[in-house]
Amino acid sequence: MATTTFLSNATISVASQDLSDQANQVTLTIGQDSLESTAFGDTGHRFTGGLQSVDVSITFFLSYGANEVEAILAAQVGLGTTTLVISPSGTTESATNPEYTITNAMLANFTPINSTVGELATVQATFTGGTWARDIT
Numbered sequence: 487m488a489t490t491t492f493l494s495n496a497t498i499s500v501a502s503q504d505l506s507d508q509a510n511q512v513t514l515t516i517g518q519d520s521l522e523s524t525a526f527g528d529t530g531h532r533f534t535g536g537l538q539s540v541d542v543s544i545t546f547f548l549s550y551g552a553n554e555v556e557a558i559l560a561a562q563v564g565l566g567t568t569t570l571v572i573s574p575s576g577t578t579e580s581a582t583n584p585e586y587t588i589t590n591a592m593l594a595n596f597t598p599i600n601s602t603v604g605e606l607a608t609v610q611a612t613f614t615g616g617t618w619a620r621d622i623t
Contacts, residue, residue, distance in 0.1 A: 498544060499571040500558055500611075508555050510608075511545035514572055514586055516618050538617050540588050542570055548600065548607040559596050559611055566592040570613060581622050590616035 497506045519536035546555045562568045573585040591613040601607050 495575045497571070497573050497575075497577050499569075500544075501562055501568055503553060503558050505544075505546065505555060505558065508549060509544050509546050511543075512572060513541075513543045514588075515539075515541040516586070540591060540614065540616050540618050542572070542588060542591065542613040544611050544613075546609050546611060548598075548609050555609070556598050559593065559609070560598060562593045563595060564593070566590060566615065568593060568613060568616075579621050579623060583622075585621045587619050587621065588613070588616050589619075592616070 496509070496512050497504070498509050498512055499505065517539045519539060520533045521536040523532045523534045524530075525532070546559070549555045551557065568591045570588040570591055571585060572588070573579065573583055575583050577585075579585040592615045593611060593613050596611050597609050599607075600609050
């Protein structure tokens, strides 16, 4: 059985700002709501896809100042119109490096100060909702 090894070097853009060098973890979960379409005469449950679902979780190193992580995330809280662009390895889309664009995502909250003595300050940002599109061209 063939195996491949993938070393991640994800690219992450939040609100048109490249924050790839300020993050060390990203998880993108996509799907569609399951809508039951079982009809009379069916002998089992049937489902069809409904609205898209999106969850994005990113761990950022906290940095402060204009166009830094804290300022960019603070500006996105509660908007529900944030655009994220994420790919697993670099900015050139291909079948082996799909780019996902998430539009109208919501950042409900985030922790702008998260400090521990002797450790790098990080923050977990979780975006939900919106729509997603996959691009390999």
